[in-house]
Amino acid sequence: MDPALLLIILFNIGITVEAMTGALAAGERRMDLIGVLVVATVTAFGGGTVRDLLIGRYPLIWVANPELLLLTSIAALIMVAIARFARQLEKTFLALDALGLATFTIVGAQRAMDVGHGLAIASIMGVITGVAGGILRDMLCNRIPLAFRSELYATVSIVAVWLFLIMDYLGVSDALSIPITLVFGFAFRMLALKFHWVVPTFVYQARQHD
Amino acid sequence: MDPALLLIILFNIGITVEAMTGALAAGERRMDLIGVLVVATVTAFGGGTVRDLLIGRYPLIWVANPELLLLTSIAALIMVAIARFARQLEKTFLALDALGLATFTIVGAQRAMDVGHGLAIASIMGVITGVAGGILRDMLCNRIPLAFRSELYATVSIVAVWLFLIMDYLGVSDALSIPITLVFGFAFRMLALKFHWVVPTFVYQARQHD
Amino acid sequence: MDPALLLIILFNIGITVEAMTGALAAGERRMDLIGVLVVATVTAFGGGTVRDLLIGRYPLIWVANPELLLLTSIAALIMVAIARFARQLEKTFLALDALGLATFTIVGAQRAMDVGHGLAIASIMGVITGVAGGILRDMLCNRIPLAFRSELYATVSIVAVWLFLIMDYLGVSDALSIPITLVFGFAFRMLALKFHWVVPTFVYQARQHD
Known part of the structure; x- marks a missing residue:
């Protein structure tokens, strides 16, 4: 399959699933249906929106393609x-x-490279695209972002983006680098979940200040 | 009265009132006067600022008219x-x-249409302008946004923006569509408050994860 | 010493220290090392990023100079x-x-003036640059921003930025106004800490709404 087409299909699946996780998070906080739709939308598009604001790339994807909002709203309902x-x-x-x-990680890195950014910024934009939606979801729902506390979530994005960028840098074609990165990222995350791999936690007990 | 002038007057009343609700929210959290001013300002201008960042429209209203910040600061005090x-x-x-x-809903929709966006994006920008300030206020004050839990707040904005946009689409002049939308939105919200109309709530009990 | 060079050195020290306070805040919330790096980075660059998004100035400082992210990440670790x-x-x-x-306050005000903004917006951008990183840190860590509750934090930034802007307006050269503002801001904050100077707090007890 054409890797660009594959990415588009997976992107649509991705925003659908993200919207659904947003809906569940809103339900845990007993929000009304409007809140559910807002949290779902922010979860689905938050990562890409933050990325495009940071690199000043307009129009945003969902502004240019508002039908995507219909997709995520239906998914949430x-x-x-x-x-x-x-x-x-x-x-x-x-x-x-x-x-x-x-x-999301691959799409985010590509979009940064499209406008001329180097590897460092492309990697950061890939990771932001991958995880920022979930972080915004958790902030809207008033809880500590799970991305910073659960099994290798951001870490998967970080390792995957560098795998992709290094292949790209070495001249590996998208037709190869995209599927490899997808399979690797998927397998890495599933293994982390299965075996409860976690990043070491930093615990610091401050003096009472509130 | 000229509908554009009416909107300007109501816009100034709106940011004043929003600033005051922000000040009260800060007071509930025992913030100092600086915190009061920040929360008041974010509440008053947050919706329009988020909208203009999302559509990439510069300068922001309060950057172009910093005297508005004086108005909202005085209102907060x-x-x-x-x-x-x-x-x-x-x-x-x-x-x-x-x-x-x-x-705010009308102004937000107009501002999106001004720069060429269609009905879908205009409606979303109207609603964002109407409710995002209050959501940011609640995030700064570390509480679940009331907009997602109280009587038909965002819903009023959603219905009002579509009423306005449909009239606009059908060629109804601003001199008619703006007052109708204002009266409708006002009455809808007041009735919702009086009769405690709410949007159905979605309650989901996840497994313990923290 | 050349005041521009002095500012650059202090800016680098500033983002290093901010990253470290971000790391500690993440540790208080038992985040993993990825969370530590994210909170540290947001704390260090959040103020300048918010400022540049609000005035539409691209590229952002850390996007143009990604090596700064390496500095703050190492500081956090x-x-x-x-x-x-x-x-x-x-x-x-x-x-x-x-x-x-x-x-940060001086740098922020300068950057706003560089793109033609007047005193009011320059002062606000100086204060945002000074304090927004810490506010974002506290929002990510799900606590009421300390900037609104501790000893004269935002107040120092506000007084310092006006001191700087008035000197600038009166034609005082940077070689004089920058060191004076730095010494003043530093001394003001240290005195506030020593003598527990605080801004009056606004306490408001609302009816129960959640």
Whole structure:
């Protein structure tokens, strides 16, 4: 399959899944349906939006393609309808989310390189695209971002983006580097979940200040 | 009255009232006067600022008109001075806030259309302008945004913006569509408050993860 | 010493110290090392990033100079390594942070004036540059921003920026106005800490709404 087409398909799956995780997070905080739609939308498009604001690239993807907002809104409402099955579907979600993470990371790095940024900024924009949506979701829901506390989430994005960028730098064609990065990112995240790999935690006990 | 002039007057009332609600929220969190001014300013201008960042429209309104910041700062300080009467004034505030919500919504949609966006993006920018200031206020004050949990707040903005856009699309002149939208939005919000209309809430109990 | 060079040196010290305070805040919330790096980076560059987004000035400083991200990441990791000594170093940190606050304030005001903004916006951009990084840090760590509750933090930035801008307006050369502002800002903040000067707090008890 054409790697660009593959990325587009996976991107659409990715925003759909991200919207669904946003809907569930809003439900945990007993938000109303509007809140559900807002949190779902921010989760789905937050990463790309932050990236494009930081590099000053307009129009934003969802502004240029507002039909994507319809897709994520419907996904969020479906999630509300099937929430009772959410726990049974948990593994499916985690797998799709892992695929989305790898996809967003690649798309983000590409978009930064498209406008002339070097490897350092491309890698950062890839990771921001991968994880910032989830971080904004958690801030809207008033909880410590899970990305900083769960099994290798941002780490997967970081390793995947460098794998992709190094292949790109070495002249590996997209037709090869994109599938390899997707498979690697997906497998890495799934293994981290299975074996509970975590990044070492930094615990610091300050004096009381509030 | 000229509808453009009416909007300007209502816009100034709107940012004044928003600044006052921001000041009260800061007071609930025992912030100092600087915090009060920051939260008031973010509440008053946050919606328009988020909108203009998302569509890349510069300069921002308050950057082009910094005297507006003086207006909202004074409003916030007055609120601090008269806080003891805040509860008696609650109904007045809610009425002015309802008017501000409708005003911001119209202004936001207009500003997106000004730079060539279609109905979908104009409606979203209208709603963002209407509600994002309050959401940022609640995030700064570390609480779940009330916009997602109270009586038809964002919903009023959504219905009002589509009423306005459909009239605009059908060729209704601003002199008619703006007052109609304002009256409708105001009445809708006041009725929602009076009869405690709410959007259905989505409650989801996840497994313990923290 | 050339005042521009002095500012650059102090700017680098400032982002280093800010990154370290971000690392400690992440440690208080038991984040993993990725979270530590993210919070450190946001703390160090958040103020300048918010400023440049608000005035639409691209590229952002750290996008143009990604090696700065290496500096702050290393600073954050060093902080993790020496966290056990953090309390003994507390006074050193507070002093360096005070210097950073004054530095960021001047740099922010200059950058706004560079693109043609007047005194009002330059002063606001100076203060945003000085304090927004810490506010974002506290939002990521899910706590009420300390900038609104501790000893004269934002106030120092506000007074310092006006001191600097008035000297600039009166034609005082940078070689004089920059060192004066730095010394003043530093001394003001240190005195505020020593004598526990605070801005009056606004306490408002709302009715129960959640």
